[in-house]
Amino acid sequence: DTEVTQTPKHLVMGMTNKKSLKCEQHMGHRAMYWYKQKAKKPPELMFVYSYEKLSINESVPSRFSPECPNSSLLNLHLHALQPEDSALYLCASSQDQGYTEAFFGQGTRLTVV
Amino acid sequence: QKEVEQNSGPLSVPEGAIASLNCTYSDRGSQSFFWYRQYSGKSPELIMFIYSNGDKEDGRFTAQLNKASQYVSLLIRDSQPSDSATYLCAVKEENNFNKFYFGSGTKLNVKP
Numbered sequence: 001d002t003e004v005t006q007t008p009k010h011l012v013m014g015m016t017n018k019k020s021l022k023c024e025q026h027m028g029h030r031a032m033y034w035y036k037q038k039a040k041k042p043p044e045l046m047f048v049y050s051y052e053k054l055s056i057n058e059s060v061p062s063r064f065s066p067e068c069p070n071s072s073l074l075n076l077h078l079h080a081l082q083p084e085d086s087a088l089y090l091c092a093s094s095q096d097q098g099y100t101e102a103f104f105g106q107g108t109r110l111t112v113v
Numbered sequence: 114q115k116e117v118e119q120n121s122g123p124l125s126v127p128e129g130a131i132a133s134l135n136c137t138y139s140d141r142g143s144q145s146f147f148w149y150r151q152y153s154g155k156s157p158e159l160i161m162f163i164y165s166n167g168d169k170e171d172g173r174f175t176a177q178l179n180k181a182s183q184y185v186s187l188l189i190r191d192s193q194p195s196d197s198a199t200y201l202c203a204v205k206e207e208n209n210f211n212k213f214y215f216g217s218g219t220k221l222n223v224k225p
Contacts, residue, residue: 031211042201042215043157050211090156094211101147102203102213104156 003027006091006105014113015081021108023074023091029103030096032074034066037088037107049074050096081112115140117204119216127224132189134219136202139183145205146178146185150198151218157201161187192223 004025013019023032030051035043048056049068063085065077074091088109094102116139126132134148145164149157163169163176163185175188189196199218206212 033211033213042217045212048211055211088154088156096211100145101159101162103159104149107156109154 004091004093004103004105006089006108008108009106010109010111012111012113013078013081015083017081018077018079020078021076021089021091021110023076023105024072025093025103025105026072027093027103028071029093030071031094031102032068033090033092033094033102034064034074034076035090035092035104037090043090047076078110081110083112086111115143115204115206115214117202117214117216119200119202119219121217122220123222124219125222125224126192128192128194130192130223132192132196132221132223134187134189134200134202134221135184136186136216137184138202138204138214140204140206141180141183143204143206146176147203147205147213148174148176148185148187149201149203149215150196151201152198160200189221192221194223194225197221197223 032049034046037043047066052068067075088107090107091105092102118137147162148160151157161176163178169176173190177186201218202216203213
């Protein structure tokens with residue numbers, strides 16, 4: 001099983017709303033990632049968690065707040081977003097060590113109005 | 114800043130032909146290389162990974178790695194219209210196993 005599950009698949013939110021994106025994997029992976037992807041651009045790394053600790057924050061604005069409650073779950077809390085934050089948000093996971101690939105969830109299509 | 118370069122395309126090939134996709138990377142210490150396929154509006158799907166110099170074959174796909182020249186390529190034999198997608202090359206950072214760098218992707222069109 002190489003499945004990473006993201007919910008919701010689509011989300012429309014206003015600039016004053018608070019919402020959360022959720023990601024779950026049961027492959028025993030200890031590294032989990034959030035990527036943001038705009039149309040016709042490659043995925044852009046936002047955050048990496050390793051063993052449930054935040055190991056990489058790519059200078060992401062504080063209106064995005066990640067959380068890793070346990071080794072299988074990853075959340076991205078959203079607050080006071082801007083229309084330019086509209087994008088496909090991808091979760092991925094991989095083994096923490098060595099030459100291992102990352103598997104992506106199906107993504108959440110976020111629209112900020 | 115580590116870089117992964119790909120020709121954005123589109124690369125157009127006729128059905129049944131071999132499609133050749135190329136990628137160069139700047140970090141000479143990189144050890145792990147990945148090819149992902151992404152259909153429009155969908156998430157990236159892993160096709161192949163390669164760690165050692167030379168060729169690695171999986172069905173219609175062959176990944177080729179040349180660390181001395183810092184390039185990795187993907188060959189798709191007997192291309193099908195269903196192969197039409199954007200192909201992303203990804204490199205894993207040597208000193209930080211958890212960081213993947215993506216190229217901008219090459220759009221492949223396979224014409225029936």
